[in-house]
Amino acid sequence: MACIFCEIIAGRVPGKIVYTSPDVTAFRDINPQAPTHVLIIPNRHIASALEIGASDAVLLGRLFEVANELARKEGIAEEGYRIVINVGPNGGQTVGHLHLHLLGGRRMTWPPG
Ligand code: AMP
Numbered sequence: 001m002a003c004i005f006c007e008i009i010a011g012r013v014p015g016k017i018v019y020t021s022p023d024v025t026a027f028r029d030i031n032p033q034a035p036t037h038v039l040i041i042p043n044r045h046i047a048s049a050l051e052i053g054a055s056d057a058v059l060l061g062r063l064f065e066v067a068n069e070l071a072r073k074e075g076i077a078e079e080g081y082r083i084v085i086n087v088g089p090n091g092g093q094t095v096g097h098l099h100l101h102l103l104g105g106r107r108m109t110w111p112p113g
Pocket of ligand 1: 004013015027028029030031032039085086092093094095096
């Protein structure tokens, strides 16, 4: 079955893309949970954080580098924000392509739901 995030990267499914590069893409979440809600994903299909290993260190660094750049661009860097990775059914993961949620623009609560 086609991966919806791979389809967005390929341009076959529309997305509000805010960052593109050969290794990382970012786009706005279709169902935003905060004033800023961006998804940052590797262009290479990785099903979940459970698949990450030491050989992915550079890619992981890039995902956070892009998250930092976008947090500054979105104007949420100073007041703070949240980065979330949901893993598997109990973690609330609904799309099987690794993604960082960048959420900001409102006060977050803890513990998460
Ligand atoms: P998760 O539940 O952590 O797997 O996050 C998946 C996220 O992808 C959810 O917040 C969805 O709202 C979002 N999403 C699903 N389909 C799309 C899409 N076509 N474009 C943008 N965001 C999407």
